[in-house]
Amino acid sequence: MSETPPADGGGFDPGRLRTAPTQMRRSRDDRYIAGVCGGLARYLNVDPVVVRVIMAALTVIGGVGLVLYAAAWLLAPEEGAEKNVLESHLPASPRIRALGWVAAGVIAVIAVVSSGPWFDWGWIGPLPLLGIAVLIWVLARPRSSGSAEPAAPTTPAPPPPGTSAPPPPTSAAPDASAPPAPGTSTPASPVVAAEGPPSDPEALTAVVPTDEDRTMRLPTTRPATAPVPAEPPPASADPTDAAPPEPPPVATPTVAQPTPPSAKRKRFDPTLTWLTLAALVAVIGVLSLIDQTATDVSGPVYLATSLAVVAVGMLAGTWWGNGRWLIPIGAVLTMLLVGVSQLPVWKFGEIDEAPTSAADVLPSYEMGAGQILLDLTRVEDLTALDGRTIQLENGLGQTRVFVPEDLDVSVHAELNAGDVKIFDREANGADASTQYTDPDDLDPNLRLEIDGSLGQIEVIRR
């Protein structure tokens, strides 16, 4: 039973992913729990098994699947019903669904961020941030900033009921109930049309990101889509829902391109973006001047300062001009900053030392990214090393220490991700750490503390 996809043919249309949160209905007959997966599969015109598998996979990722499922349970009405679970208990308001999805999105993001060992995996840390960046990026795409203005003029676009008869041919099977649809569902269609098609080519895998996108984007869409509750309910839901994405392509050519395109073009004012970028260039110039003349300025400082400039620009964009194009820049800077912050020092290259006396052995060796090679086998006065501690820290790369036979060592090695090998003791993967202590005898004792974010740590005796 769960194998029967909707009858309207056409196959999977990625464009429908965008409208799913507002338009989908929970299935009455194809359900295990609340019919969310079955309903979503029917709405998207895919096999329910696919949806269930994806949902299960999302559940493993910090319980995101559960959050989304619960949200859909509360926010998507059942087939044939007008109100969702929340609305049937609260005074109806078009805001409830939007707010609900926003809340679900926030919870889902927090679930991902705080799940598992993200924070200890320094280098994995950027992943949740990347997700957030994608979210923001999608949020930032044009159309919503002045939603009230452009939406209004667009609405009249697909009015000619006569012309809109042809929409069905494109994908949905020519359904008897289709013609009346364009009229009823017009308010929703222009919005979808505004940006549905361009991003369509995304594959099925797009389910995950898009899912979250929408949750966050909804509020902005809301004013235009407001009439959702008014939608035709039960059986007819399918054919009607199919219509919204369709009409635009047909309608636009016929109705000419008066308001919508030109209005859209005018709306983007790049002044703020250029202003901020120019300020950014100036600030970087000042920093490098300081770097040359006064004190050293390290890479992270450049990145962090740039991020601050971009953030201020965006804060200005909250009220003046359009600073949304700064979002991807800020996201990239954030990721770089997080990555670079993992490095213990701002230093790259190789440390290759083979001291010949205990006095030449430094208490610590640090490298941002690169290689540390420390050969202690040539030290002649090993007894002078007795009781000393050597710290080695390498953010990214390989750290190798060679230890002579007649020196006892106790080693503590910690790596956020990678391989740790101390003599014949090995650890690898995430949070690889190993402790080793030579049996106590008359040889001098040396303590080695080796740290790293990503790479390889090796202590070899020879």
Add this chain to the structure above:
Amino acid sequence: MKRHPLDVVSLVAALIFLGVFGIWLGVDRGDLTIADLGWLTPTLLIVAGLAGVAASLRRR
């Protein structure tokens, strides 16, 4: 550049970026440790998200 109604997207993104910068500054100055990121990052998202929700509600 004209003044326009509050843009929620810019506001949320700006708050997040400012927060990241602030956290970096704290860690760099030694006021915060890496372990603090465990609660700071979610807090930042919550604050930015709630600000976004509040702003979009007020806009109507």
